[in-house]
Amino acid sequence: MKVAFVSSEVYPFIKTGGLADVAYALPKALAKLGHDVRVILPAYKQIPEGLLQGAYWVTNVELMGKTFWINCVESEGVKYYLIFEPLFSNRDSIYENDDRDYQFAMFCEITLKLLKNINFQADVIHTNDWQTGLIPFFMHQRYYADPFYYDTKTLYTIHNLRFQGIFSSQAVRALGYRFDDISINYMQLGIQYATKVNTVSETYAKEILTDFYGEHLNHNLWMRKADLSGIVNGIDVDLFNPEVDLSLRSQYSVETLYLKADNKEELQRRFGMEVNKEMALIGVVTRLDSQKGLDLMACVMEEMLIHDHVQFFILGSGEAKYEAFFQSLRDRYPQKLGVYFGYNAALANLVYGASDMFLMPSLYEPCGLSQLISLRYGTVPIVRETGGLNDTVHAFNEFTKEGNGFSFTNYNAHDMMYTIRRALSFYYQGKETWQLLMKRGMTGDYSWEQSAQRYVELYQSMF
Structure with missing residues (x-):
């Protein structure tokens, strides 16, 4: 399958939490299973320059009077597309900027334009957390009318329901989308419009349907209950291996x-x-x-x-x-x-x-x-x-x-x-x-191989 994996952070380029680990390990595991995976992320200034050695330009995207240039880095069978523009690369913070509503609304729009520019007709666009929650909404409002996207499905993965991306709807309307309410919840739109929704464990998928864990979105999730599932994350067993871990005084088995x-x-x-x-x-x-x-x-x-x-x-x-x-x-x-x-x-x-x-x-x-x-x-x-x-x-x-x-x-x-x-x-x-x-x-087996296979089955179930 052809999978576009979209994330606001990806290890080792940039990491603030567990999302970055998933965005690194899952695409790598999918590629090992023979799937064509492209990862898309912003090019923050915090990314070490050494990780961009060997990067090459692939395309530009024009949006709202700005030119976003896209460079590609290849590693372990996965292509990483990094979006360069001061909107991302001149910021001291990743998520704490006052205009983060614009920042990630444009990230979502650029992603959909980028895929068409490079002619990567994904079977599935896999989106993650509030920062990419607008992609299913944009697909519904605009891009499904484009023959390029007729057969593309979207998966929305909730890594933490607590952080939802609630803003004024001004950024979305500035991109030419119709949205009548004054405020907007990026995560809610991801839940509402994605082909399917999943979270990162089976128990959490059940918990978030309740008032206690639902963070005021449990009623929205109930509406998608038939399309909601849970898949437990794995870990990179090569990275976390006590037999070879040089962080340890003594390696052991x-x-x-x-x-x-x-x-x-x-x-x-x-x-x-x-x-x-x-x-x-x-x-x-x-x-x-x-x-x-x-x-x-x-x-x-x-x-x-x-x-x-x-x-x-x-x-x-x-x-x-x-x-x-x-x-x-x-x-x-x-x-x-x-x-x-x-x-x-x-x-x-x-x-x-x-x-x-x-x-x-x-x-x-x-x-x-x-x-x-x-x-x-x-x-x-x-x-x-x-x-x-x-x-x-x-x-x-x-x-x-x-x-x-x-x-x-x-x-x-x-x-x-x-x-x-x-x-x-x-x-x-x-x-x-x-x-x-x-x-x-x-x-025990904590590798990504089993989890990746379950994601493949979830992707296939959308067709």
């Missing part, structure tokens, strides 16, 4: 699990914590906000630091109140708590490799990649049963020995603490069981 503890010692030593291979270490790599369950952690962490034989390491940035809180805990309990405020990919991988457990107590989690990475590194996940966490982490049953982690249902700090303490009891008192959990995690 299922056969050499004893080397994993070297990485714990390295992290403990680097951040001034008590160096103790035997003490359980719980890792957290996250955005510091309430969606990620930081309020639950803040409620009980000091109690656990005082009373439990456990260390925590937190890597992330976000709300100032959480940074201040965890820094104050770090100052009081430096032997048992390490913190790093910011993001560092190499350090994140060391946290995955060093930790015994990985904590994700999210209020909601559309898919989540960290729990998959932790499993890959033999680090047992402790999660709340929501979204993709519910689909990928299965609670350990001490009688049947089934499961690959620990989980709790209610969004409650003491339920979380009970689950952590249950995991700690197996860590300290059931070494054989713990080895089983580690090996089960490391031998």
Whole structure:
């Protein structure tokens, strides 16, 4: 099939969140399955120049008195089309600009003109999140009248329903589209007009139909329920591989699990914590906000630091109140708590490799990649049963020995603490069981191959 994959961010060019990882890994996996995939993204000034070596010009697009020039970079069977113009390349921020409504409305319009200019008659235009939500709407209003697009279908993937792109409709009307309301919701239009809609886990696809998770769009989603599905993301198993990961002090495999503890010692030593291979270490790599369950952690962490034989390491940035809180805990309990405020990919991988457990107590989690990475590194996940966490982490049953982690249902700090303490009891008192959990995690299949095949089936179902 011929697929145009449109995303506002794509790793390694530009990344602010998990969307960039998906926009890199899924097209690559589709190409490996033999499909012709073209990825389209804005050329932000933050893109490292080294990644643009070998780029070549393919076409220009004229729009609203501006000339947008399109360069192409090829890698691993995928062609990446980058849209150059000061609208994108002269900005200090990707998403926080005052005219981001114009920025991404024009991105959507340019994409549809670009595909025709290069004569790429896609079977499916795969759009992602609010930044590309206007593409199905533009197709409906204008482009389906063009014979070039007669047979083209659109898929709209929701990565996070919380961020919707709500603006004045001025930008859309300036592009010549009819829209009678004063305000416009880019995500809502993607949901309404795409051929099919999906999100990044089966559980999240069900959750967003409810008032609690629906972010005021659950009624719109109910209208598309027959066309709504969920596909869990994968991870790049070449990128996240403890056998060859140079971020680790000691690489390890299922056969050499004893080397994993070297990485714990390295992290403990680097951040001034008590160096103790035997003490359980719980890792957290996250955005510091309430969606990620930081309020639950803040409620009980000091109690656990005082009373439990456990260390925590937190890597992330976000709300100032959480940074201040965890820094104050770090100052009081430096032997048992390490913190790093910011993001560092190499350090994140060391946290995955060093930790015994990985904590994700999210209020909601559309898919989540960290729990998959932790499993890959033999680090047992402790999660709340929501979204993709519910689909990928299965609670350990001490009688049947089934499961690959620990989980709790209610969004409650003491339920979380009970689950952590249950995991700690197996860590300290059931070494054989713990080895089983580690090996089960490391031998699971978290690659994009299965997910990519499900996307192909979803594409095919639209015809």
